[in-house]
Amino acid sequence: MSAYQQPSRAGIGLRAPHVAAFQALRPYVPFIEVHTENHLCGGPLRAVLHDLRRDYPISLHCVGLSIGSAQGIDYAHLQRVRALAEEIEAYLVSDHLSAATLGGIYANDLIPVPLSEETLDLAVAHVDLIQDALGRQMLVENPSCYIGYEQDEMDEGIFLSELARRSGCGILCDVNNIFVTANNRGTSPRTLLSHFAPSAVKQIHIAGHATEIDDIGTVLVDTHDRRACDEVLALYAGAVETFGNVPALVEWDSMLPELNVLLDEAARVQTYVQPQLGYAYA
DSSP states (O other), X not given: OOGXXXXXXXXXXXXXXXXXXXXXXXXXXXXXXXXXXXGTTOSHHHHHHHHHTTTSOEEEEOSOSOTTOTTOOOHHXXXXXXXXXXXXXXXXEEEESSEEEETTEEEEEEEOOOOSHHHHHHHHHHHHHHHHHXXXXXXXXXXXXXXXXXXXXXXXXXXXXXXXHHHOOEEEEEHHHHHHHHHHHTOOHHHHHHTSOGGGEEEEEEOOOEEEEOSSOEEEEOOOOSOOOHHHHHHHHHHHXXXXXXXXXXXXXXXOOXXXXXXXXXXXXXXXXXXXXXXXXX
């Protein structure tokens, strides 16, 4: 078995430039994740999902449901997500605790929302609507944040845990986003991680980030363009200790390397948790 085909318990985010190589190689990964909105219009990318679903569970990761937007949910968009999820029998469906629209315009970004009781009530109502439409549980991810709001009344872990309790959704815990957010806000990543309800966490994301220096100081930026640093992987190991062996996934969205590098990264992250999981590679 070649190095890049060694078994891994971490899935990978599959992006369009890797599709042909992935289809040809059919590597061992426990599941793959795709960005939902890239596959809503049919065509070759949607056909790829029909091919791969025969061999891999597919997780749909959304960026456009806009759970935290005061403008409400775009029901037409939601119905298209539901149709795709049903069509490929999606393994998981997730989105972010963020807003995707401002003033009726799609922002093409994940806009953090105030972590207030008012936003929590809004998010509960939106998640209830989404889960009713999907006919299944969804997962909600903590986004990376660079500043806070004056209206903030809690942190992301407490907010998402309460959202899960009230709506029945699960949590997608992104440990890189925790690391980025905590460092940008001058708090402890371990403390923020400890505020996530263990029973609600159903998946973990791992990615890389960049360090930038500007007039304000040092800022960590969630770039998804490199391997995860040792500190993020150590935080992942702590997450496994806290949440158990929930499915993990490696994200790499820009400056994409060759597929074998991504597969190696998925295998590498497991070296940080093998003692807890009680297995080793053959």
